[in-house]
Amino acid sequence: GGTGSRESQPLLNMLLRSELLGADYASPKSDKGESKRGPGNFMPEPSNLFRFKTSLDTMVEDPRSIYELSPVGGNSRRLLSTPRKAKRKIPKIPFKVLDAPSLQDDFYLNLVDWSAMNVLAVGLGSCVYLWSACTSKVIKLCDLGPENTVTSVSWTQRGTHLAVGTNIGEVQIWDTGKCKRIRSLEGHGARVGTMSWNSHTLASGSRDRSIFLRDIRVKDPVISQLSGHKQEVCGLRWSFDDNQLASGGNDNKLFIWDMHSTTPVTRFVEHSAAVKAIAWSPHQHGLLASGGGTADRCIRFWNTLTSSPLSCVDTGSQVCNLMWSKNVNEIVSTHGYSLNQIIIWKYPFMSKVATLTGHTYRVLYLAMSPDGQTIVTGAGDETLRFWNAFPPPKSKDGALGQSLLFPAGNDLR
Structure with missing residues (x-):
């Protein structure tokens, strides 16, 4: 459970930033800007922070999203639908x-x-x-x-x-x-x-x-x-x-x-x-x-x-x-x-x-x-x-190589 939660933490962070801070802060590009303010500091400096009477246009990317039932915004839904790199599965039994x-x-x-x-x-x-x-x-x-x-x-x-x-x-x-x-x-x-x-x-x-x-x-x-x-x-x-x-x-x-x-x-x-x-x-x-x-x-x-x-x-x-x-x-x-x-x-x-x-x-x-x-x-x-145990070697063109062939037979002598 601990490993899974660590792996999902970056996605959770991006989702929270998307919902709380807006689309501009959900993209990975913003990480580069953050590093200038020191690691772990995710607070941006939006121009409308604590402003009174922010217009609807600046708050909502798509006005129709106000009437949607999902609590997750459109940008966050796109983030969730982005394909994640599949974790390598290692068989627990010998072949x-x-x-x-x-x-x-x-x-x-x-x-x-x-x-x-x-x-x-x-x-x-x-x-x-x-x-x-x-x-x-x-x-x-x-x-x-x-x-x-x-x-x-x-x-x-x-x-x-x-x-x-x-x-x-x-x-x-x-x-x-x-x-x-x-x-x-x-x-x-x-x-x-x-x-x-x-x-x-x-x-x-x-x-x-x-x-x-x-x-x-x-x-x-x-x-x-x-x-x-x-x-x-x-x-x-x-x-x-x-x-x-x-x-x-x-x-x-x-x-x-x-x-x-x-x-x-x-x-x-x-x-x-x-x-x-x-x-x-x-x-x-x-x-x-x-x-x-x-x-x-x-x-x-x-x-x-x-x-x-x-x-x-x-x-x-x-x-x-x-x-x-x-x-x-x-x-x-x-x-x-x-x-x-x-x-x-x-x-x-x-x-x-x-x-x-x-x-x-x-x-x-x-x-x-x-x-x-x-x-x-x-x-x-x-x-x-x-x-x-391990993934195949990559060839020069980046493609994965072929596995060894193991025929039948189960006795060494």
Whole structure:
């Protein structure tokens, strides 16, 4: 109710000004004049204010309107009949649900990623499965065997190669077109729960508290080893210009790194729980969002160009993932204890656009379709749910693009 009343307030203001002050003060053009007298000051300076014996012609735009039954004047009726911009409706139920047996309920893992080629990669137990959003076909990419499990998956930007992080600290690079493993990268001493690509450079974060930067094209791939976190590294994201890497840890710290330093260039320490959820804004250079775990529950925004905090909102529950819309200035968060919700927020005021429910376990996994319209969420309830969350991208001529095609089929394997 509160959101609806806020949305109708501008119309109500215009209606009151039209009825009380006349037609000249109902048009949006008068807003520009008002701003000179300061915000919120709607009182004009009519020449006939408190004059005695105002003529009928100056009071009534149309003399016949005196005999009409409606208490609302003609100008106000025209105002009410003006088409209002339709509010975007976000469906509260997923349009598709896939069964995902053995999808782990582990906060520190990243087991779902959606490629630029429109293929979803999902780690289930010791296996990685690829699901084509165009054809609904599923293939098993790999099986690590009974002694190992998949702990993270991450597509390259072009979407043809997939990095697979494992429980034993190995990172495998797969050519998904050929279903062939092309590299195995060792170095981590514990599970690799998070990875992020920067062109040919892969950042991997581990329970061993270290971050490796590796160029997978060269024989000796290690560019640098980044040390700073005191506990498991559970979140990694490169900025869109590939100049900054954000890392979150189970030590409640958020660090910013660049390509030329092995120590953080900025340290943010305001969170009071693990920082897994990290997202760079595609709309504003240097704007970073991060979310804290169960004891924190907050989404915080940072300016990494000035190393300064911007704002904070308490969500009321564990923040598991954050992702910005590509098409509008909104951000989606997924939550664990205790509400298991998906929330779409309007930035920068952080008003809720929609709250989506349905998962019965923590919503630990989140990915977005290449066109930015659809999000997929995963949880320990062993389901993947697809939601129509955002409007389509606009083409160069301003027209809305086409949606992805999702054929039938409801089992991932």
